[in-house]
Amino acid sequence: MTHTASFDGVRDAARQIAGVAVRTPLIESPALNDRLGGRVLMKAENLQHAGAFKFRGAYNRISRLTEAEKSRGVVAYSSGNHAQAVAAAARMVGTSAIIVMPADSPKVKVEGVIGFGGEVRLYDRYTESREAIGEEIAASKGSVLVRPFDDPFVIEGQGTTGLEIVEQAGPSTIDQLLCGTSGGGLMAGINLSMAALSPDTVCHGVEPADYNDTQISLAQGERLTHAPAGGTICDALMTDRPGELTFPINRRLADILTVTDAEVAEAVRYAFRVLKLVVEPGGAVSLAALLAGKIEAKGLTTAIVLSGGNVDPALFADIIEGRFPGMA
């Protein structure tokens, strides 16, 4: 029980998820390269099973349950993508899943959980504690709580994204990498991989402007909660504090870039128009940072993660038709 997240664990996770998770493509767009004057390698985790990178970590954790644990089921709390991933992985290994989700989760994500056979328990994001509800269910049923990021197996599963980026980039040197950061599981897993395989790649986290807890935490050198915020279209990135296990790993980040909702909406529309990819707002923050010029890409090779694609049709329609507030 003293397993610590490491690059060896990432390699082990890669073996564990092989043939089950999708080895998503690393996509390059001549139009995007032209626009930025550099090369952009996009890891398309929106094409992952259940529509987000989350399946990697969930499957890496859940597939290691003992038969006794499987008989009691799993429980998870999540804004949506981890929820779907846990439900999908649970069904694959033959166990049940109860998912604690915010009542304001995108409908597409709640439906996704139900579609994968999961049981949904809604809670109020502003008055209830999802951790407390999750712990309570786990205690009463004896089921395993699958945490969204503060679990070494989950971090290592997400880290396979970084491993694959390096493998798929082949001989190309990756000068910099951008990845959305919320609880920090994906970012931490990728940091483990890049530190081992491509240590000179400069890694940057990306957060929504009002949900910059990792940014202020890195500045202060301790885990801090961001100021109360009024919401964001990046529903996948609303965790209010860096993870206990993820933050120490993510201290190797060069910095955190932030993007506004309007910048994210422009990126989602760009992905529709030019890349022909369905990317959800929270999955498009790295692309948004590039398109909004938050970091220099000219003459460089930049890897970014398009981390998910689970977006409600009505919001997506508003964005691609330019109706979202602040869009040009």
Add this chain to the structure above:
Amino acid sequence: MTHTASFDGVRDAARQIAGVAVRTPLIESPALNDRLGGRVLMKAENLQHAGAFKFRGAYNRISRLTEAEKSRGVVAYSSGNHAQAVAAAARMVGTSAIIVMPADSPKVKVEGVIGFGGEVRLYDRYTESREAIGEEIAASKGSVLVRPFDDPFVIEGQGTTGLEIVEQAGPSTIDQLLCGTSGGGLMAGINLSMAALSPDTVCHGVEPADYNDTQISLAQGERLTHAPAGGTICDALMTDRPGELTFPINRRLADILTVTDAEVAEAVRYAFRVLKLVVEPGGAVSLAALLAGKIEAKGLTTAIVLSGGNVDPALFADIIEGRFPGMA
């Protein structure tokens, strides 16, 4: 000048477009496999440069122009995807392009041509002949007419799609392949590749129900024009007669499947919801045929081509929100 389309030409085209065209991923979705009870390998040509497979053929043709030809520019007629591809390829090799497009072309395609620096000449799809207009411009300017399908270099360029499918499928045996068919350039190129590399793969063309000219032509053994039709959302597949060069090659097809506009809309929505890909209606006919059960996929490995992703936002919004007529 007696160049005939062949598999050797496809191999040569692959060398010609290497590093310029996108080697698009062959994507697999566990959710789609589950639904159909078989494996589906999707060649994502919506991720191709300029948003459709057409760039392969256009670049393979235009990059072979002599300096004298380049100085006089190129001209093309197209419902949209070939138009954008010719404009993009022309700019890359340093020549100019005039594109003859139907006045009812999707706005996104007209804008695409202009965005790539092309000059647009609109015509009336129902009263004017695009071939005549194109020939006239070519004659008056001395420019090279880049035909959308009846050109051996164009057919060979499109054939690289099939070559890559076989290479990317690796050791997997492809039992059957589905591909949208209009003028038949992509289908013919793929037939050349499959005949050479995977002759046991059963190839099926797919057409919109009312635009079934290849279906009736194959049945009669000669190139026929389909009955007058009232329109389709598959704007990319509205050619009314198989090509002179493509039809003889496409006679090796097992058959033609047909799909309705409502079935196509369901496939576009499925691609949004589950695959997280933006596929235009004309690019989704093979997926539509599978989802609508027009062919058995259970226990088989089926390759399909998602041939383009250039769709107007308003139509896409209608489809993903289920407002298109006939959707469930």
